[in-house]
Amino acid sequence: MLGIPTVLDRLIQQAVHQVLRPLFDPGFSESSYGFRPGKSAHQAVKAAQKQVSCGLRWVVDIDLEKFFDRVHHDTLMALVKRKVGDRRVLCLIDSYLKAGILEGGVTTARVEGTPQGGPLSPLLSNILLDELDKELERRGHKFCRYAADANVYVATRTSGERVMASISQYLSERLKLTVNQRKSAVDRPWKRTFLSYRMTWHRKPRLTVAKKAVDRLKANLKTILRRGTGVRASKLPSKQQPRS
Numbered sequence: 001m002l003g004i005p006t007v008l009d010r011l012i013q014q015a016v017h018q019v020l021r022p023l024f025d026p027g028f029s030e031s032s033y034g035f036r037p038g039k040s041a042h043q044a045v046k047a048a049q050k051q052v053s054c055g056l057r058w059v060v061d062i063d064l065e066k067f068f069d070r071v072h073h074d075t076l077m078a079l080v081k082r083k084v085g086d087r088r089v090l091c092l093i094d095s096y097l098k099a100g101i102l103e104g105g106v107t108t109a110r111v112e113g114t115p116q117g118g119p120l121s122p123l124l125s126n127i128l129l130d131e132l133d134k135e136l137e138r139r140g141h142k143f144c145r146y147a148a149d150a151n152v153y154v155a156t157r158t159s160g161e162r163v164m165a166s167i168s169q170y171l172s173e174r175l176k177l178t179v180n181q182r183k184s185a186v187d188r189p190w191k192r193t194f195l196s197y198r199m200t201w202h203r204k205p206r207l208t209v210a211k212k213a214v215d216r217l218k219a220n221l222k223t224i225l226r227r228g229t230g231v232r233a234s235k236l237p238s239k240q241q242p243r244s
Contacts, residue, residue, distance in 0.1 A: 003101065003115020013096065013120040016089065021123055023083045028126060029133035034147035035122030041195045044146045045207060048153070051142045052189050052205050056153035058160045059189045062167065065180035067148035068125065069113040072176035073097050076114070076128050096120060122147075128175060135170055144194070151194055160186035 005013060025036060033044035052059075077094060084090060097114055100107040114124050125147060136143050136152060141163065143152040152167070154160045164179075164186050171177040185192065190201045196213035199205035 003099065003121075004117045005096075009096070010119060012092070013118050016092065017119045017123055020084065024123065024127055024130075028130050029137060029145075031137075031143050032126065032130065032133050032145050034145065034149075035126060041146055044144045045195055045197045048144045048151055048189070048194055049199060049205055049207055051144070051153040052199060053203070054142075056142055056155055057188065058154050058157055059187060059192055059194075060152040060154065060160045060163045060167070061183075061185050061187065061192045061194070062150040062152065062164070063180040063183035064148040064150075064171070065178045067177065068116050068121070070177060071097075071114045071125070071128060072112060075176055076124060079127050079131065080124075093120070093124075097124075131175060132167075132171065135174075136167070146195055149195065151189075151192075153189075157186060 021037075028036065031047070033039040033041065033047070048059075073094070076097070077090065080093060081090060084093075096118070098110055099115070100109050101115075114121050129145065129148070129150075132150065133143075133145060141152050141154070143150060145151075152160075152163055154163060164184070168179045171179060188201070190199045190205065192198070193210045193212070196210050198208050198210050200208065
């Protein structure tokens with residue numbers, strides 16, 4: 001669920017973000033592209049294309065199940081404490097994580113997750129998932145991650161299945177996160193979608209926009225265009241009537 005902060009909380013979160021980002025971002029992995037200055041989804045897709053071009057023609061497509069709703073607070077705060085020693089700031093971040101959800105006039109307590117919609121949430125998610133990045137780097141894997149979408153590129157299906165099993169276990173035991181088995185898979189890159197793009201099967205693969213993304217765009221355009229209402233020329237003021 002989205003957690004939209006009040007104007008005052010948004011201002012404070014942005015201030016905290018501007019102080020914490022220079023502390024954490026320089027240490028993030030180069031293969032992390034989401035919600036970072038100078039990084040973009042297009043760069044992530046290009047990097048993925050490069051890995052396949054280099055011969056890693058199997059992908060371990062990892063999708064984290066309800067990531068923003070299931071962030072373990074204690075695990076995240078332990079990572080924040082590595083570089084933040086001010087107890088007031090730590091208490092402030094902890095209070096934002098545990099802020100309740102107001103729905104239908106009833107406030108529900110939050111015991112896990114980091115609410116989407118605030119300036120601080122993307123940085124906190126990267127702080128947690130940087131542990132996954134470091135583990136993949138330690139194992140020598142080539143990967144691209146954008147927020148909770150991570151693709152690991154390997155040479156064989158056997159290697160991919162081994163990586164999927166071991167990384168799923170790591171995420172569960174160390175970060176208290178769950179891999180969505182229904183949306184995750186070990187497959188050929190041209191059979192999977194990454195950030196609304198697909199690749200061709202060629203040795204030097206080309207990028208194409210995924211069909212679902214095109215269909216979604218068409219549906220959005222139809223919705224927008226339906227909002228307009230036509231006006232007959234005969235009903236226009238005399239100054240606006242077209243000339244014959």
